[in-house]
Amino acid sequence: MSDNIFELKKAKFLEQREKGNLADSYNKTHTIEEVAALSEGTKNISTAGRIVAMRTMGKILFAHIYDFSGKVQICVRKTEEAPEVFEEFTANVSIGDFVGVEGEMFVTKTGELTLRVGSWKLLNKCLRTLPEKYHGIEDIETRYRQRYLDIIMNNESRDVFKKRFEIVKALRRYLEDSGYHEVETPILQTTPSGALARPFFTHHNALDIDCVMRIACETYLKRCIGAGIDKVYEFARSFRNEGISATHLQDFTMLEFYASYWNSDKMRLFVEGMMRNLIEKIFGKVQVKLGNNEIDFSGEWPVYEYSFLVQRDSGIDIKKYNTRESLAEQIKAKNIRLDDDINTLSWANMVDSLYKKVSRPKLIQPCFLVKYPVEMAPLARRNSKEPQYVDFFQFLVNGVELVKAYSELVDAIDQRERFEEQMQAREHGDDEAMPIDEEFLTAMEHGFPPIAGVGIGIDRLTMILCGCENIKDTVLFPLLRPIPAGHQDSEAEHEKK
Structure with missing residues (x-):
C-alpha cells in the first residue's frame, strides 16, 4: 500500500472516531453461517x-460480509424513505471494515440468497488494503506470517483450521466419554525427560536456576497415575530443539493419555476405536483421500514387527547387527544414506533413522508397528517373553507416524538402569539421550500400577487428515525468522505475490 492510501484510510478512521461513529458492540442474532442457511422472507436478522x-451499481450496493463461519451477500438500496442508509454506507464503509447489519432475507435475480440491509453500524475501519480476492495470498511465507489474512482470503486454509478444531474436539470428547481426566503439567522443567530429544534451555530469574522447556509431559502424567488418577490426558504444548522439515516443528501440540491397569495390546484396541471414530466424525466415512492416496480405514489394520520391516526393506537384520559399529558397517556396505549423521548416532537412533529411510515411506494404508528394541524406548516396559523388545506400538497412515504408544515401565530398578545407559550414550555424544530424572525415579519408587500410554502429535495428525504439504499449514502462527527492519515488503509488492 502506498503511504498516500494509508494516510487517506487513516484520515477516514480518525474522522469516524471523532464523530463517535465506531460502535463498541453489536447484538447478533445469527452468525454468517446461520444467515446463509435462512429462507427467503426471514425478517429481523442481525449479524456482523x-x-x-x-x-x-447506481442506487444499489452489493457486498459480501465475512466471519470465520463463512460469508454471505448483503444488499443496501437507496430508498425514498431512508436514503441516508445507502448514502452513509457508500460514503463511510470500505472493503476490510467491520460492520453490523440488520434486515430481511431475499433472493436476487441471479438466485443468490442475500440480506437486504435496513440498518447498519460501523464497528471499526480497516487501515490497510486486503489482498485481491480472486488470488488470495499465494506467497507461502506471507501466508504463515500473516495468517489472519490467509484465513480471510483462502478457503483452503480456513477449512484446515476448522477441521483441526473438530479433531481436537472429537479426541477430547472420546477420551472424556471413556473416563479420562484432563490435567495440566509444567512447561518449565529442570530435567528434559519423557522423550529422546534435544531441549530448549532458558533461565528462571526469580529462582536463579536453569530450566528446559518441556519435551514431553509423560513423566508428570505418570505421577498423576501414581496419585490414583487412573485415566489421565493432556493436550501439551511441547518443545524440541531439532531440525526443521515438512513434518516436524520445534514447538508443537502433543496429546498424551495414560490408563492404569492396561497394557499396550489393550491400548492398541482403544486407539483403533478412537481413530475410526475420529475419521467418521471428520469425514463422515472411513474411505478417504489423503493427498494423492486413497486410504481405507475399514477392516482389520495390519500389525508389522519393526525388525521385519527393516530387514525386508534394507536387507539388514538388526537382531544380528546389535552394536552401533556393526550396524553402521552394514548400512555403509548397503550404500544406504541416512538423513542423520551416522557417526553421531547411538545404535538405537541409527536403527530409527534406518527405518525412517527405507520402511516408513512405504506404509501408506493404516497399520500398526510393534516389537521395538528396548534401547529405543527407555520408558517402555520390557516384553515378558522377549525381554530384548518393549511392549510398544506405532500407528501409521500415509507414511507418517500418527500415534506412539507402549506399556509403561513401572519397574523402578529397570528404569534407573536404563537412565544410566542413556547417560552413557550422552557421554558418547548423543545429545538427544535422556538424562537421569531423579524426581521421577523417586515417584516411581513409591509404586506405580501397570500403565499403558499414548502420544499423538496433533499438528501432524491434522496435516495428514487435511492433506497438507507442510506441517506449518496446520499451525496458526508458526515460528519464522524475523524480517530485518526496513526489509518489509510494501503492500503493493505483497499483493503482487
Whole structure:
C-alpha cells in the first residue's frame, strides 16, 4: 500500500472516531453461517463481520460480509424513505471494515440468497488494503506470517483450521466419554525427560536456576497415575530443539493419555476405536483421500514387527547387527544414506533413522508397528517373553507416524538402569539421550500400577487428515525468522505475490 492510501484510510478512521461513529458492540442474532442457511422472507436478522467484497451499481450496493463461519451477500438500496442508509454506507464503509447489519432475507435475480440491509453500524475501519480476492495470498511465507489474512482470503486454509478444531474436539470428547481426566503439567522443567530429544534451555530469574522447556509431559502424567488418577490426558504444548522439515516443528501440540491397569495390546484396541471414530466424525466415512492416496480405514489394520520391516526393506537384520559399529558397517556396505549423521548416532537412533529411510515411506494404508528394541524406548516396559523388545506400538497412515504408544515401565530398578545407559550414550555424544530424572525415579519408587500410554502429535495428525504439504499449514502462527527492519515488503509488492 502506498503511504498516500494509508494516510487517506487513516484520515477516514480518525474522522469516524471523532464523530463517535465506531460502535463498541453489536447484538447478533445469527452468525454468517446461520444467515446463509435462512429462507427467503426471514425478517429481523442481525449479524456482523468484515466486508471482503463490495460493488456499487447506481442506487444499489452489493457486498459480501465475512466471519470465520463463512460469508454471505448483503444488499443496501437507496430508498425514498431512508436514503441516508445507502448514502452513509457508500460514503463511510470500505472493503476490510467491520460492520453490523440488520434486515430481511431475499433472493436476487441471479438466485443468490442475500440480506437486504435496513440498518447498519460501523464497528471499526480497516487501515490497510486486503489482498485481491480472486488470488488470495499465494506467497507461502506471507501466508504463515500473516495468517489472519490467509484465513480471510483462502478457503483452503480456513477449512484446515476448522477441521483441526473438530479433531481436537472429537479426541477430547472420546477420551472424556471413556473416563479420562484432563490435567495440566509444567512447561518449565529442570530435567528434559519423557522423550529422546534435544531441549530448549532458558533461565528462571526469580529462582536463579536453569530450566528446559518441556519435551514431553509423560513423566508428570505418570505421577498423576501414581496419585490414583487412573485415566489421565493432556493436550501439551511441547518443545524440541531439532531440525526443521515438512513434518516436524520445534514447538508443537502433543496429546498424551495414560490408563492404569492396561497394557499396550489393550491400548492398541482403544486407539483403533478412537481413530475410526475420529475419521467418521471428520469425514463422515472411513474411505478417504489423503493427498494423492486413497486410504481405507475399514477392516482389520495390519500389525508389522519393526525388525521385519527393516530387514525386508534394507536387507539388514538388526537382531544380528546389535552394536552401533556393526550396524553402521552394514548400512555403509548397503550404500544406504541416512538423513542423520551416522557417526553421531547411538545404535538405537541409527536403527530409527534406518527405518525412517527405507520402511516408513512405504506404509501408506493404516497399520500398526510393534516389537521395538528396548534401547529405543527407555520408558517402555520390557516384553515378558522377549525381554530384548518393549511392549510398544506405532500407528501409521500415509507414511507418517500418527500415534506412539507402549506399556509403561513401572519397574523402578529397570528404569534407573536404563537412565544410566542413556547417560552413557550422552557421554558418547548423543545429545538427544535422556538424562537421569531423579524426581521421577523417586515417584516411581513409591509404586506405580501397570500403565499403558499414548502420544499423538496433533499438528501432524491434522496435516495428514487435511492433506497438507507442510506441517506449518496446520499451525496458526508458526515460528519464522524475523524480517530485518526496513526489509518489509510494501503492500503493493505483497499483493503482487
